[in-house]
Amino acid sequence: MLSEVGFALHCLTTTPKTTRPYPPSYKIRTPLTALEPEDRAISSALMRVNHVGEVCAQALYSGQSLSCLHPQHLAFLQEARREELDHLAWTRQRLQELGSRPSLLNPLWYAGAFVLGLMAGRMKEQAGLGFVMETERQVEAHLNRHMYLLPHQDLASRAIVQQMALDEAEHGAKAASLGGRDLPAPFRALMHVAAKMMTTLSSRF
Numbered sequence: 318m319l320s321e322v323g324f325a326l327h328c329l330t331t332t333p334k335t336t337r338p339y340p341p342s343y344k345i346r347t348p349l350t351a352l353e354p355e356d357r358a359i360s361s362a363l364m365r366v367n368h369v370g371e372v373c374a375q376a377l378y379s380g381q382s383l384s385c386l387h388p389q390h391l392a393f394l395q396e397a398r399r400e401e402l403d404h405l406a407w408t409r410q411r412l413q414e415l416g417s418r419p420s421l422l423n424p425l426w427y428a429g430a431f432v433l434g435l436m437a438g439r440m441k442e443q444a445g446l447g448f449v450m451e452t453e454r455q456v457e458a459h460l461n462r463h464m465y466l467l468p469h470q471d472l473a474s475r476a477i478v479q480q481m482a483l484d485e486a487e488h489g490a491k492a493a494s495l496g497g498r499d500l501p502a503p504f505r506a507l508m509h510v511a512a513k514m515m516t517t518l519s520s521r522f
Contacts, residue, residue, distance in 0.1 A: 332409045333402045340480045341473035356468035361417035362520040368408035369519040373430035374401040380434020397488045407477045420519040446497030453489030
């Protein structure tokens with residue numbers, strides 16, 4: 318458990334090392350232009366929300382891995398967590414480039430998501446994978462929405478969000494291929510409400 322505490326502190330206070338290149342470094346073919354203050358504020362709020370999502374992803378996968386008993390599913394959770402670390406690093410780097418900061422509520426988001434992950438890991442195998450499927454489905458939809466909300470001139474943030482959405486779809490598809498089943502509609506609705514509250518608060522604080 319001490320290792321999990323250390324990992325949480327690492328996620329909350331540092332920029333993790335990545336296993337893949339920073340998307341703006343290879344997706345953008347034209348020179349970046351400076352953003353107007355209004356556009357910078359919009360991008361900062363949206364990328365702060367996305368960074369919170371990645372903080373929660375690390376907590377969810379960590380909690381679920383800790384209580385998962387199925388070796389194949391555990392391997393999937395750990396691999397997905399490693400890939401999501403890239404997202405965490407990319408969003409934090411982009412916030413720094415925008416002259417902004419992570420959410421002040423990140424410790425709270427991490428703790429809540431970790432508990433949810435622990436609970437998901439104790440579900441039946443198909444339900445636990447279903448939790449991953451629904452999480453990734455909602456995150457992918459949220460990222461696709463951000464592609465419309467981000468300023469068109471902010472090519473760097475758009476490149477990051479685009480790659481993140483592709484990865485989330487892949488994780489959801491992998492969970493389904495391992496036998497994940499859709500969660501009951503009330504549970505999915507509850508997850509959506511919780512996510513909406515988180516995104517609203519984290520965009521401001």
